Every structure is written in C-alpha cells, then in structure tokens.
Amino acid sequence: MSTTTDPQGGTFRLSMLMNDSRYRSLTLQAIAAILLAISIGYIISNLLANLAEQDLNISFGFLATPAGYDINQTLIEYTSQSSNTRAAFVGIINTLLVAILACITATVLGVIAGVLRLSNNWLVRKLMSFYVEIFRNIPVLIWIIIIFTIVTAVMPSAKSYLGEDPERGMLGGIIAFTNRGVYVPAPFFTNGFGGEEGSIANWLLVIVVLFGSLFATRAMTARANKIQEDTGIRPGTLWTNLAIWLVPVAVVLFILGLSWDFPDPLANRFNLRGGLQIGAPLIALWLALSVYTGAFIAENVRAGIQAVSKGQTEAASALGLRPRRTMSLVILPQALRVIIPPLISQYLNITKNSSLAIAVGYADITATLGGITLNQTGRAIECVLLLMLFYLTISLLISAVMNVYNSSMKLKER
Amino acid sequence: MNKSVIFGALTIAGLAAGAAAAGTLDDVKARGKLNCGVTTGLAGFAAPDATGEWKGIDAAFCRAVAAAVLGDATAVEFVPTTGKTRFTALASGEIDVLARNTTWTLSRDVDLKFDFLGVNYYDGQGFMVPKALGVSSAKDLDGATVCVQTGTTTELNLADFFRANNISYEPVPIETNAEGAQQYLAGACDSYTTDASGLASTRATFENPGDHTLLPEIISKEPLGPLVRHGDNEWGDVVRWTLNALISAEELGVTSANVGEMSTGSTNPEIKRLLGTEGTLGEMLGLDADWAKRAIATQGNYGEIFARNIGEDTPVGLARGLNAQWTDGGLLYSPPFR
Ligand SMILES: N[C@@H](CCC(=O)N[C@@H](CS)C(=O)NCC(=O)O)C(=O)O
Numbered sequence A: 001m002s003t004t005t006d007p008q009g010g011t012f013r014l015s016m017l018m019n020d021s022r023y024r025s026l027t028l029q030a031i032a033a034i035l036l037a038i039s040i041g042y043i044i045s046n047l048l049a050n051l052a053e054q055d056l057n058i059s060f061g062f063l064a065t066p067a068g069y070d071i072n073q074t075l076i077e078y079t080s081q082s083s084n085t086r087a088a089f090v091g092i093i094n095t096l097l098v099a100i101l102a103c104i105t106a107t108v109l110g111v112i113a114g115v116l117r118l119s120n121n122w123l124v125r126k127l128m129s130f131y132v133e134i135f136r137n138i139p140v141l142i143w144i145i146i147i148f149t150i151v152t153a154v155m156p157s158a159k160s161y162l163g164e165d166p167e168r169g170m171l172g173g174i175i176a177f178t179n180r181g182v183y184v185p186a187p188f189f190t191n192g193f194g195g196e197e198g199s200i201a202n203w204l205l206v207i208v209v210l211f212g213s214l215f216a217t218r219a220m221t222a223r224a225n226k227i228q229e230d231t232g233i234r235p236g237t238l239w240t241n242l243a244i245w246l247v248p249v250a251v252v253l254f255i256l257g258l259s260w261d262f263p264d265p266l267a268n269r270f271n272l273r274g275g276l277q278i279g280a281p282l283i284a285l286w287l288a289l290s291v292y293t294g295a296f297i298a299e300n301v302r303a304g305i306q307a308v309s310k311g312q313t314e315a316a317s318a319l320g321l322r323p324r325r326t327m328s329l330v331i332l333p334q335a336l337r338v339i340i341p342p343l344i345s346q347y348l349n350i351t352k353n354s355s356l357a358i359a360v361g362y363a364d365i366t367a368t369l370g371g372i373t374l375n376q377t378g379r380a381i382e383c384v385l386l387l388m389l390f391y392l393t394i395s396l397l398i399s400a401v402m403n404v405y406n407s408s409m410k411l412k413e414r
Numbered sequence B: 001m002n003k004s005v006i007f008g009a010l011t012i013a014g015l016a017a018g019a020a021a022a023g024t025l026d027d028v029k030a031r032g033k034l035n036c037g038v039t040t041g042l043a044g045f046a047a048p049d050a051t052g053e054w055k056g057i058d059a060a061f062c063r064a065v066a067a068a069v070l071g072d073a074t075a076v077e078f079v080p081t082t083g084k085t086r087f088t089a090l091a092s093g094e095i096d097v098l099a100r101n102t103t104w105t106l107s108r109d110v111d112l113k114f115d116f117l118g119v120n121y122y123d124g125q126g127f128m129v130p131k132a133l134g135v136s137s138a139k140d141l142d143g144a145t146v147c148v149q150t151g152t153t154t155e156l157n158l159a160d161f162f163r164a165n166n167i168s169y170e171p172v173p174i175e176t177n178a179e180g181a182q183q184y185l186a187g188a189c190d191s192y193t194t195d196a197s198g199l200a201s202t203r204a205t206f207e208n209p210g211d212h213t214l215l216p217e218i219i220s221k222e223p224l225g226p227l228v229r230h231g232d233n234e235w236g237d238v239v240r241w242t243l244n245a246l247i248s249a250e251e252l253g254v255t256s257a258n259v260g261e262m263s264t265g266s267t268n269p270e271i272k273r274l275l276g277t278e279g280t281l282g283e284m285l286g287l288d289a290d291w292a293k294r295a296i297a298t299q300g301n302y303g304e305i306f307a308r309n310i311g312e313d314t315p316v317g318l319a320r321g322l323n324a325q326w327t328d329g330g331l332l333y334s335p336p337f338r
Helices: A021-053 A084-116 A122-136 A140-154 A200-231 A238-256 A280-307 A310-318 A323-360 A365-377 A380-409 B002-018 B024-031 B057-070 B086-091 B106-110 B153-164 B177-185 B196-204 B233-252 B259-265 B269-275 B291-299 B302-309
Strands: A176-178 A181-184 A186-189 A258-261 A276-279 B034-038 B076-080 B114-116 B121-123 B125-130 B144-149 B169-174 B191-195 B212-214 B222-224 B227-229
Touching: A084 A122, A084 A280, A084 A323, A084 A365, A084 A380, A122 A280, A140 A280, A140 A323, A181 A280, A200 A238, A238 A258, A276 A280, A280 A323, A310 A323, A323 A365, A323 A380, A365 A380, A365 B153, A365 B169, B024 B034, B024 B057, B024 B233, B034 B057, B034 B086, B057 B076, B057 B233, B057 B291, B057 B302, B086 B114, B086 B227, B106 B114, B121 B196, B125 B153, B125 B196, B144 B153, B144 B177, B153 B169, B153 B191, B169 B177, B177 B191, B177 B196, B191 B196, B196 B212, B227 B233, B233 B269, B233 B291, B233 B302, B259 B269, B259 B291, B269 B291
Parallel strands: B034 B076, B144 B169, B144 B191
Antiparallel strands: A176 A181, A181 A276, A186 A258, B114 B227, B121 B222, B125 B191, B125 B212
8 A cells, every 4th residue: 555645634535534545444344344233233133023923032931941851961960850951051061071081082192193193113103194084084973973883883782781690791890881881880988978979079079189189299390300400410209299199099088988889780670770871972972072183183293293393303312312301301392382272273173073962862062952952942042042152152261271371381482 | 255244144134034924825826836844754654655755644644735725736845854853944934834743732832833733643652662671561661771752742751751650761862763763773772762653653664573562551642733833824724624624524435536426426515515516615715616625536535544554454553543533433523614
C-alpha cells in the first residue's frame, strides 16, 4: 500500500472511508462484521420462528426429570430414577476416563514407536513404520469397530467361566477374559472410611500420600543436585527414592486394610459377579484410540528428535556423555519443544474422537446426554448445545494446561 | 474468506426457512411422491426384499396412503429410520408420515408435538432367550446382560421392569434391529428385548429359529401406529382415514379381489360410501372419490395385509390375537364411514 499518495491531514470526507487507504481496511472489516452479525441474527431468529411455528420451545427443565434408562458403566451412583443431569455426569466421567486412559497409553506407545523408528536396527525400524502407516491411514471409527469385533469374537463367552466345574479356569484363578469384558480383582478397604460401602475418601488419601512422595523425591533430587554442584560428587538417590515411594503408601494401605474382591463364578448364572469389570466397549475404545493416536504421536516424536541438529549429539559425545544420557539430557529436552505443540492437538483429538464411543455402546457423554436423553426427551437443540459446551470446555482446558507446560519447556532466552 | 462464510450462513438460513411446516397434503401432491419413514429393516413390518422392494405391513400402509393421495401405490420414497433418528426425521419435514413400529405414548403425542392417527398393530414388549439358557421366566433374568434398542420405549420399560422386580441387569445399547440380532447371536447379551412382534420377526430370520424362545411375560402395552407432525390436521385426517379404510374394508368384507365389483354391485350403503360410489367423503378429505378404493385394490384390506406379511402362514407367524376385528374378539374397531 502506498502512503505517499495519501492526502496528509485535511478535513475528513465520507468518501475517504473507501478511497483513503488509512480507513479502507477498517471500513471493509466493519462491513464484513455487520454482515456476519446480521446473518447470525437471521439464522437465530429463523430458528426461533420455526420452533414457534411447530409449537416447540427451548427449555432445560428436562435436566431435572428422571432419566428412566439404565447405563452399563457407571462410576458414580446412578439408577434409572436419577435425573438426566446425573446421567450426563455419568457420561462425562466415562468420557474423561477413556480420554485420560487413551492419552496415557497413546503417549507411551507414540514415544516408543517414534524413538524406535529411528533405530539402527532395520527390522525394528520397518516394523515401526508399518505400525505408523497402517494405523494412521485407516479411520479411527473402523479401528474401534475392528477391535471391538475382535474382542467379542475371540474372547470366550462369560458362561464358560461359570458354575462349580467351569469349562475354563480364570487366569491365576483371579482374572477372567470374556467377550463382555475383562474381570479383575477389585481392591477395597476393610478399615477405611465409609465402612462396608467404602468411600472415595480412601482413594483420595492414597493419592494425597502419593503426591507427598512425589514432592519428597523431588526434594531429594534437588538436594542431590546441590551436593553435586558443591562437591562434584552425586549422592545415590535410587534407594531412598524407592523407599519414599513405597513405604508411606504401603503403611497407609495396611492401616486402611487393603483387601481384594475376586470375580465369583458361582454367584450368578449369566455373568461373573464381583471384582472389577472392564467392559468390552471400554477396552475396544481405549485400545483403538491409543494405537490410532499413538501412530500420530510417533511421527511427532520422530520429527522432534530429527529437528535437533546432529552437532548436538556429536558435541555431547565429545564431552564424553554416553548415548543414553545424550538422549535424555541433550536430545529429548530440545526435542520436546518441537513435540509438545502437536501433542496438544493429539490429546484434543483423543477427547473428541472418544465421542465415537456410540459405535460400540460405550456410555460416554455423547451416548447419554447426546443420545438417549436427547431421544427420550426430544430436546435436541438443548442437548446438542450442552454437548458443544462440554467438549469446548474440555478442549480449552486441555489446551490451557498443555500450553502452560509448553511454555515451561520453551527455549528460555536470556 | 469472510465472504464465503456469509454466503454459507445465508444458505443454511435459507434451507431452514424451507423446512417450515405447511399443508403437507398439498406438498405431497405437488411433489408427486410420499416420503414415508420406516424401519431400517424388520421382516414383515418394513424391509426391502431380494429385489430391493420394501415389503411389510408398515410399507403396505405407506403404499396405501400414496395410492389414496396420489393414485399411485409405487409413488413412495421409503426413508429408513432408526429408533433414534425417526422423530427428528418427522419433525424436520424429511418425511411426511412415520410408519415404524412406533408406540403411541402421551409424551410423544403431546411433548414431542406429533399426532398419532390410530393403531395398526397392538403389541407388547417381550424377551427372547436361547433355549439352551434354560430360562423360563423374565423374572429369572437377574444379573443377565440384555440387548436393547436405544431411543425406544423398550429401553424405559426394561428399566422399570427390573426395578419393579428388584433384580439387576446390564443393558447393551444398540442402534438397529439388525445390530441387536447380531449381538444377541454372538452372545454379547443373554437376552434380546423389544416388541414381541419384532422378536417373532427377528427370530424368523435366524438360521435356527427353534433354538430361541420368547419368554411368557409381556411387560408393557405397545400400541404401534402411524404418526404425523402436530398441527397439520388436514394431512392427519387423510392418513388416519386411510388406516380406517383398510380396517373397515376387512370388517365389511371388501378385499383387493372384490373391491371392483363391490363398488358397483354392493347394496351396503357404508361400502358404497367407503368406495366412493355414494356421498362425498373423498371430497371432504381433499381427495377424489376413489381414494379408498385404490388403497384397498392395491394393498388389500387390513386382514389381507396382515396375512401376507406377518400372518400365521408367513415365517413371522403371528396370530391375529388383539389385532383381530372387534367382531372377532380383537381390538380393531374403525369409526364409521359416514
Ligand atoms: N415400539 C417401541 C420400539 C420400536 C422399535 O424400535 N422396534 C424395533 C424392533 S420391533 C424395530 O422396529 N427395529 C427396526 C430397526 O432397527 O430399524 C418404540 O416405539 O419405541
């Protein structure tokens, strides 16, 4: 844009809005914004008019009424008499559960596969490229269905484990793999809070203790670092750290009276009773999201490692660092700067893709609020709005947390 | 960039405006085709046969309406809907009428703003189990895993039944009847529950129907019938009276075979009014005089449709039971054609 031809100063005329390059872009943006606002307003008024014409209205009263349906995986207390809001919360928790599980396993898988893709071993390298290519290039919905079909077709029926003299024994007498899910022993506390029923407080206590150990080990490492700086000798931290991790937890678990509830083949004629049931839909969804997203993360990791210049490795070995330490002290910290931003979007993808749960009957928020509740109440607009709000909130939260982490890893320019 | 956003928005708004409800009867006539919502496939009720032609009592009902309104029983666009998509399809105007094993309930009639126009099958919810399971009553299903179609009354009745009997179960939610049958056969669930007619129809498609049994309990009332959007009474009248015409025809002994001679030869004044040789009933509905005659001639009366698709001589093999004429001890009772 040429500034030389613009009139300097002088009085303002209306035509200058279009002809004067100082104002033109502002004018155009204002016009576009007004048009956009008018269109959105038109769509909304149209929606409201159409709803009114069909005698429909927008109302959230249904959230308080009983849901009326049952859900197969409920991590919080829920019956068919609970409200639609509670059903939505059951769904939210299920969504978060599968998303968190999948984020963890996808990251582990992705980092391993990404590093191994750069391995010197031809077979390992090729195997990993095969993994990445096959999982990245087939839609995740297909993977979910494939894995679900395999889980349900390959695993033996629940019935084969039942009875006095079952066809099939449980693994180690305590774990059963069935086509409806995997049954494992469930931990519970005999002396814990909440008596027989048990209470979430017990687990919170355990988590608090684990956090305490985390901070204690961090303090130990910091101390070791300081001693090393001062004296040049690093005190060994392995055994103390191990003790800090294990002893307090063990003591707390002992005091609470940790005990195990085993799956019981005799209590019911249809299914195993007791223990912890990890349903086939959860397994299928979790696995599918992990291996699918893991393939993308592997590529990010590979790209991140390759982005670190070779000179860094050479410099590190010139200083006498062994390959392992070169990786962990020199390469990875620099590679992380490249890896984390795309990792954020992979975590977002996992969370959003978990809404495909409906394909295998996993009761996530899309299946409860956006599925059954929507259908039984006919409140489509309200339910979809709430769903959008939920996914938006979660996605923004994940971005925010990861961005904080990202800025802590960023190159610090001094 | 901004421009394309705005044009996109305007297009959506335009489409939304087009869906506004109006005289469906005129729309259907102008279109020359009836958009009829049916199941995704339930043998005997609505399912495409080997040649791709939709067959079943719901499909026949759609054709009867098309014959009455458009004079052409083939002028039907069948729109498969699942338990979940059916109401949106009707409310949005994608279909003109929904004939899909849909239970007439107060909340659907009142809160979802639809109008039910009668009952074309009196049903109730049942349970199917493999014989090998050795279960003889639904009350023995404590702890069982049960496949159930989501978005249905079935799912709500199921929760009520188990709660009322103080027993537990684990639901496996499924989308379509085909998926339900597949999951049930694969052993993903111990029992499959839906309307008893649907169970009979589904079982008929199994390789070994004899290996499966329906439990004696019928846990709910499921009056299934066609429905339209609330507020378009002219269109509702046309669909309601087409159903009544098929039911009355059976009661009056009018069949697809004799409808021609009945319309000229019968001395029964109600038959004459029904078939349009006397009175102006068709005109009152906004149709021509032969509307009911065409529906009966192409599809047969209610009894013929029943016998052809789900009757005792078909694989589905349902007895008339509650669906017999009131004169035979059933519940079918059409108001008079007068
Ligand atoms: N009558 C119940 C259930 C209707 C229903 O979904 N029936 C099943 C089986 S009888 C069906 O028609 N399935 C066909 C399909 O999946 O398209 C309702 O209206 O909610």
